[in-house]
Amino acid sequence: MDTRRRTLITGAAALAAYAAMPASGFTAEARSPVVATTNGKVRGYRDGEVSVFKGLRYGADMGGARRFSPPVAPEPWTDVKDALAYGPASMQPGKGEDGETLSEDCLFLNVWTPAVLEKKGPGKSGLADGGSRPVMVYIHGGAYNGGSGASPWYEGTKLAKRGDVVVVTVNHRLNAFGYLYLARLFDDPSVADSGNVGQLDLVLALRWVRDNIAAFGGDPDRVMLFGQSGGGAKIATLMAMPAAKGLFHRAATMSGQQVTVGGPFNATRRAKAFLDKLGIKDLAALRALPADQMLNGLKAIDPIAGSGGVYMGPVLDERALDRHPFFPDAAPTGLSVPMMCGNTHDETKGFIGWDAKAFPRTWDEVIARLPAQFNARIDIDPETVVAFYRKTYPSYSPADVYFAASTAGRSWKAAILQDEARARAGAPAYAYQVNWKSPIQGGIFGAPHTIDIGLVFGTLDAKGSIVGTGPESVAMSNTMSDAFIAFARTGDPNGGALPRWEPYALPRRQTMIFDTVSRMEDDPRGAERAFFDRVPFTQFGT
Incomplete structure (x- = not known):
C-alpha cells in the first residue's frame, strides 16, 4: 500500500479521469473551470449546471516524521493542478469507498458549486460570477474510525443545484492516525496534540474554506456544518474547540452527538494497549512503522470496555479541548451558532444489516440482546426495560420493543441531552426526528440510522441507497433538503413546505417530525425519555 500517494492526477491517470467525466459537455478548454486558491x-469540470472540484489539497502529507502532529498547510504550486478525482481517504480498516486509495496523505476536500463560468481568455475560465452562496460543509460518518467524503451518498451535485449553495465534503485523519493520545506516554512536544489531530485537520479544512470559498462562489460568513453519525459527533466536538470558533456559523448533527469526550487517563490506557498490540515501545519506531501495519494496533481489546477493538476519539487534552462539548452544560464557544439536532425513529435497525432474520422473536431474546446495544451507555436491568415497554406499548412485538429501547438508549438520548443543554443556555436547537420509513422490504426497517443522508443530499438513486426513488421519496427528500438549505442560508430552517418549526425549549421539547405529512410535536416519545432519565447516560468511548 503506497501511503505517500498524492491525488493530483498526471499522465495515464489523468486520461482515465477525463474519460470518467460526466457526459454533460465537458471539454478540456471552454468547459474546464480553473480557480486560483491560496x-x-x-482545474475542475462541469457536471450539467454545477462545477465540480475533487481532491483539493488543504493540508500537507502528514506521514513519516509528521505522524501524530497537528496538520500544516501544503506547499504552494505554480502550475494548474487537475481536481478531477477524489483524494485518498485516511488509513482505516477495510477498503474504503469502492476500493478507494487509503493513505496518510489524506487531507483533501471536494467542492460542488453552481457558480457561473466567466471567460478569462483563450482556453481559460473561472468562477467569478459574484455569487455569495451559503456553504454546506459535510463531515462524514464512520465514527472516528472509518469513512470518507467520497461516498456516493454525499455526492453534492443535486444539493448544490437545488439550493444554489456550495457543497463541500472533506477527508481527515481517523482512528490512531487522528486520535491516538500519546502525550502522557512520550515526553515529546510533537505529540502533545496527538489525541485531537483529526479534529485539528477539520479546523484546517475550515480555514481553507474561509480563505478560498469565495473564489468558488461561496460566502465565507455563511458556512454550515452538517454531518451524520460520527460526522455529527465531530461537529459537536468542534463546537467546544476554541480553534474552530468563527469558522462556521450553523451546525446540524444528524444522529451523531458528542456529550463528553475521552478523558486523558482512559485515552492513555487505550494508547498503551494499542502500542502493546504492536509490540512497540518508542516513538521513533512507531513513526517508522508502515501505515498499514499500524492499523493492526486497532485490534487490541479495549481496556475500558473490556471487549471489541480499542476505541479512538477526541480527548480532553487541555489543549485543543479544555472542556466537554455538552457537559456539564453546552460549551459557551458554540452557543452563538444556530444548531439543528436530529435523530431517526428506528436508529438501531440500521445496525443489524438489512436482514429481517435479525429481528428478535421472543421476550427472552430481547432481554438477552439489549445489554450489548446499550453498551454501557445506559446501565439498567433489561427485564425492567422490557416490562416498561410492554406496559406502555401493549401492541408492540418483541422486535418492536428491542428496536425502540435500544434506540432510546443510544444516540437519541444524547440528542436530547444536547437539546436540553442548549435550551437551558438560551440557545435552543431545532430538534427533528425522522419517522418516514425506508421503502426497503415493504418498510419493515422503519426510519433507520443513515436514512436522512440521502434525503438531504437528494442522492436517492446512489449506490446502496435506502431511500428509494418513488414519488414519496422525492417529496420527502425535497422537504428535508429545503429545510437544511434554509438553515444554511439564514440559520433558521423555516420557509419551505413544513409547518412552523419552533426551536426546542423546556419543558415543551418541540420537535419536527419528518414524515409523509410532517408535523411539530411536543416531547415525542416522552414516556420513553422520562423512563431513561432514571439512569445517567455515558457517551460511548468516554
Whole structure:
C-alpha cells in the first residue's frame, strides 16, 4: 500500500479521469473551470449546471516524521493542478469507498458549486460570477474510525443545484492516525496534540474554506456544518474547540452527538494497549512503522470496555479541548451558532444489516440482546426495560420493543441531552426526528440510522441507497433538503413546505417530525425519555 500517494492526477491517470467525466459537455478548454486558491490554481469540470472540484489539497502529507502532529498547510504550486478525482481517504480498516486509495496523505476536500463560468481568455475560465452562496460543509460518518467524503451518498451535485449553495465534503485523519493520545506516554512536544489531530485537520479544512470559498462562489460568513453519525459527533466536538470558533456559523448533527469526550487517563490506557498490540515501545519506531501495519494496533481489546477493538476519539487534552462539548452544560464557544439536532425513529435497525432474520422473536431474546446495544451507555436491568415497554406499548412485538429501547438508549438520548443543554443556555436547537420509513422490504426497517443522508443530499438513486426513488421519496427528500438549505442560508430552517418549526425549549421539547405529512410535536416519545432519565447516560468511548 503506497501511503505517500498524492491525488493530483498526471499522465495515464489523468486520461482515465477525463474519460470518467460526466457526459454533460465537458471539454478540456471552454468547459474546464480553473480557480486560483491560496495554494495554487486548480482545474475542475462541469457536471450539467454545477462545477465540480475533487481532491483539493488543504493540508500537507502528514506521514513519516509528521505522524501524530497537528496538520500544516501544503506547499504552494505554480502550475494548474487537475481536481478531477477524489483524494485518498485516511488509513482505516477495510477498503474504503469502492476500493478507494487509503493513505496518510489524506487531507483533501471536494467542492460542488453552481457558480457561473466567466471567460478569462483563450482556453481559460473561472468562477467569478459574484455569487455569495451559503456553504454546506459535510463531515462524514464512520465514527472516528472509518469513512470518507467520497461516498456516493454525499455526492453534492443535486444539493448544490437545488439550493444554489456550495457543497463541500472533506477527508481527515481517523482512528490512531487522528486520535491516538500519546502525550502522557512520550515526553515529546510533537505529540502533545496527538489525541485531537483529526479534529485539528477539520479546523484546517475550515480555514481553507474561509480563505478560498469565495473564489468558488461561496460566502465565507455563511458556512454550515452538517454531518451524520460520527460526522455529527465531530461537529459537536468542534463546537467546544476554541480553534474552530468563527469558522462556521450553523451546525446540524444528524444522529451523531458528542456529550463528553475521552478523558486523558482512559485515552492513555487505550494508547498503551494499542502500542502493546504492536509490540512497540518508542516513538521513533512507531513513526517508522508502515501505515498499514499500524492499523493492526486497532485490534487490541479495549481496556475500558473490556471487549471489541480499542476505541479512538477526541480527548480532553487541555489543549485543543479544555472542556466537554455538552457537559456539564453546552460549551459557551458554540452557543452563538444556530444548531439543528436530529435523530431517526428506528436508529438501531440500521445496525443489524438489512436482514429481517435479525429481528428478535421472543421476550427472552430481547432481554438477552439489549445489554450489548446499550453498551454501557445506559446501565439498567433489561427485564425492567422490557416490562416498561410492554406496559406502555401493549401492541408492540418483541422486535418492536428491542428496536425502540435500544434506540432510546443510544444516540437519541444524547440528542436530547444536547437539546436540553442548549435550551437551558438560551440557545435552543431545532430538534427533528425522522419517522418516514425506508421503502426497503415493504418498510419493515422503519426510519433507520443513515436514512436522512440521502434525503438531504437528494442522492436517492446512489449506490446502496435506502431511500428509494418513488414519488414519496422525492417529496420527502425535497422537504428535508429545503429545510437544511434554509438553515444554511439564514440559520433558521423555516420557509419551505413544513409547518412552523419552533426551536426546542423546556419543558415543551418541540420537535419536527419528518414524515409523509410532517408535523411539530411536543416531547415525542416522552414516556420513553422520562423512563431513561432514571439512569445517567455515558457517551460511548468516554
